[in-house]
Amino acid sequence: MSENHPIDHQSPEQHEREHHIVSPKVYVVILLSLLLGTGLTVWASFWELGILNPIIALAIATAKMMLVVLFFMHVKYSTKLTKLTVCAGAFTFLILVGMTLADYFTRAWGSW
Amino acid sequence: MSDSQVQAIAQVEQHEHAHPPYQRHHFETYAQQNDATNFAMWLFLLTEIMFFGGLFTAYLIYRNWYYPAFVVGSHQLDVFWGTLNTLVLICSSFTMAMGVWCAETRRRKGLVLSLSLTLLFGLAFLGIKTIEWGEKIEKHHVPGFHYSLQSFTDPASDPEVHKKYPDDKPLSLDMARHTEVYFSLYFAMTGMHALHMVIGVAILIFMIFRARAGDYTTGHVTFVENFGLYWHFVDIIWIYLFALLYLISRHP
């Protein structure tokens, strides 16, 4: 990484990576996928699928989120640090939600 | 710039690198500045993830506890407006991404157009939100302001919704009261989201003026890029809000 070398030096790959300009064609494909995903999730919500309803809705939402993060926000073309940062945020979020919910779910289990 | 600072820069530069006017003096290179500010923006987004995280936690807990109330509450929201808003925001994310591309490829007019479209979409979203909230206010479904349980204890009294969901049974008084929790979270979450949209819209207006003057199409795209990250993030929050608040159970 550029941090260990004298200040101006960057590896060609990194230079290329940081200046990678995503083409509008990619954006159009992502746009269409997102619109499709929206239609899909609304359609799916009209079916009675029991416990699968929220799972499908969240799965589609997560897929849409990944497309926005990777392509619109350029994370696919970003440094490892950026990717690590995104994962750190997602991880901490899941800890908050998961461990708090774990308390609520296990209250119903009563005593040992 | 002081003498010693000039010396410091001169000593460090191994080649004749022009010192762009928008590079701050504590950075050694423009690339370093970009890198740093981009990383800083991502860290700020992390704080936003955790901020909304608290609201999502609350939502998931109460949805689990009061599922019938949440189902019936969500039927008060119009899927049409919700879906339209989702499509509007997705398009605004697209135009924002195009804006960044225009800045990167030095297309001043394209950038102004993209930012203006993004602004338009953003305002459309807020307009639709206003309509939706207006409906809630009319029907006394705002917690803390003469909240009315009637639509939930007696569905027939609400013909508009009752037609769409005729199988919705009247809730017991206890469970009907819990719809207030649903709406508390609805307003808290969409309200917090709308606040972020308003801030985004304000910054967009500022950016459009600067873009017209050509400030972002001379090689210094950081501001547009970093704002884009913010805008996409607000879009992502909505994607989840839509799935969780509107689509709980839409089957008739």
Added chain:
Amino acid sequence: MNFLSKEKGLLSWLLTGDHKRIAILYLVSITFFFFIGGALAGLIRLELLTPQSDLMATDTYNKVFTMHGIIMIFFFLVPSVPATLGNFFIPMMIGAKDLALPKINLLSWYLYMAAGTLGLYTMMTGGVDTGWTFTTPLSTHYVNTNVLTTGIAVFIAGFSSIFTGLNFIVTIHKMRAPGMTWFRLPLFVWSNYAASILMVLGTPVLAIAIVLVALERTIGIGVFDPTKGGDPLLFQHLFWFYSHPAVYIMILPGMGVISETVSTFSRKRVFGYTAVAFSSVAIAVFGFFVWAHHMFIMGISNYSTLIFSLLTMLVAVPSAIKIFNWSFTLYKGSITFETPMMYTFGFMGLFTIGGLTGVFLGTSGTDIHLTETYFIVAHFHFVMVGGMLMAFLAGIHYWWPKMTGRMYPEKISQLAAVVTFIGFNFTFFPQFILGTLGMPRRYASYPPEFQILNVFSTAGATILGVGYLLPILYLTWSLKYGEIAGNNPWQATGLEWQTQSPPLTENFPEIPIMDHEAYDYEWLDGQKEKEVASVG
């Protein structure tokens, strides 16, 4: 010419981007708030001299301990080392000219001042009496004190903290000098890095908790209200999700100071550098997994209690690793007892006791008996005051000559350290006993059989007060009359010691190239030889 003399005038300070000036601004402000918090502590101890609630009404007492907690935590401990010593020295230690975002740094200070002003206003208009933990539904429904304004003040202070942490993380990643790899960084940098991660990821959750309390108090949404189906415990989950990592935000920078002083005053590199570095990060990561140990008796499920108790045992391990490594740094070192080292020894002993009692409390079985008693009060004062505050004083005394170019009088500063240590033990050790005997916390009155220990505690507090007052006096005195300090009065390693005292505005005349390991005393001796050779 240095950063103090470069530009003069009030505006050059209030509009500065120089991290060192911002550090000084912070130092003055947090000292001010420390003494307000300290005065409130004095009132608490005065009240507790007698078993009856006779000095003030119980409602007033509630306000006093609440404001004491809020001011000490949010306006002193959280910013103490990061905003002063961190701001000043992180750029210098990594060989940079400033932090990555100087304007955000200044904004951070203004937010702190705004929050502090609002906090003072709250105090003067009736205060708040819920305890610093704002437990619902007390804070949402049953008190009519200034919960809202206090909440806003804490919210704003939170953003001040977030911006500082964000700035540090970006700076440490992106602005290290050539050759300054991660494992050549001073451990002070590692500790502040870990604390910064906690600030960035944890503080926003406190923010949303405050927002929800505010909404509940003002418009009556029911997320924490049982009568509307809400759960008061949800507030506690959100509150402690931040407030537990907050204690690591407070202690980690202090531990960073100790890593520096223990090395300099044993003239030996820190034993197990990698272990100490990684343990900082481990504390930060694990610190996110244990928050519900503050809620064992509140109604969480038995299974949660079990898991959180287990994880609490684990989080103690990295802290213990640090104590071991510092102890082994001392072993066969060339130890001298300058003031920073005296505070360091105080830290090592008192933090160990405090940390150990934390493990007692993490064991859910014992916690059921000890929670909400003075045992808790003693535990957290041992780690925060015996630990963190001592580390802060160690750091101030260590870096004072670098920041100001002046030395303070050694004998009186050593005396102050001893007085502080004695006063501290007299104040807080009796409180462990009081806790095990069953004296509850947050009560203005208590059974008469507890009086003797309370009197001991108050007597100790008086001595402690003297111990804290002395540094204010002699440090201020030293600014004008202290001996001029050279570049490196302690013969320490670290880039900050290789340049003038006080430093230049841009820190270094030319960007240093880091070509040796951290705590490399042989390199330092080599430098001295070169200097002698060039002069002679």
